[in-house]
Amino acid sequence: MTTSYLLLGSNLGDRAAHLAQARYDLATTAGRVAAASALYETAAWGLEDQPAFLNQVLAVETTLDAPTLLAACLAAEQQQGRERQVRWGARTLDVDILLFGQEIMATPTLTVPHPALPTRRFALVPLAELAPQLVHPQLHHTIAELLAACPDPLEVKQL
Template sequence: MSNSVTAYLLLGGNLGDRAALLRAAQAQLATAAGEIAAASALYETAAWGREDQPAFLNQALAVRTALPAAELLAQCLATERHAGRERLERWGSRTLDVDILLYGDALVDQPGLTVPHPRLAERRFALVPLAEIAPQLRHPRLGLTVAELLARCSDPLPVRPWPGK
């Protein structure tokens, strides 16, 4: 894929058949956004921001894509809609959430899109799966590797490997 970049995405959801929704999202993104270069295991995590809801399953993906960041975001949002995502409340329960964590080493500040994800360093549920597939990847704004960010992360919520299939 010429003129491609590796983008790192975080998939998550806490409604419905969580694992099946993540698998379907990965397949849809592979078709719409580019080649899946790496995928972490699934991790079960307590809800962040609003803790009075079911636990999430999360997974990080590395996607080789020729799409500009804004077009990749459009594909992520389309994937969420396909999974039945409804945006009813901030940090509320959802069938699927697809966040762009990193887009190569780009710094993107556009309406509706900030990359690197502005809260990546604060969220263990994003850092653990990302560290599995790209521990030495350097955060272009903070200058630290994903492994270093994880070691410094103060988020106390547990992130556990999910044993389900």
């Protein structure tokens, strides 16, 4: 059993409903959702001229390997009508694998830990809610320490 931390995000349609459906879908396909952070709202990052995002982090206990978990995440996105047209564009659902146990891997389709995690407050805030003392397997700092040092200026508001 591996504990994986997944970041859910949505900025189109009923954002909270998309996240709720993703939690259900992932619980049925990926493993047991052991914990879920609160919902957080953040202005769009990267491509800024779009609606604000709702984000949430899930701790999922899974027997899947990382590539199979990624497939479950992509299937959850498709269930919510995700269309990949513009990088960092608006979306009904985005599911990223932030951490997969203590594994470090880089393939053409998946890199864990997520390489942008230390620079994205919208991912670190909900992750720190669930696992502030978790140590990043590459950087050897806790999530709380990464959040304290995060250069991202965007406000992350808990709903």
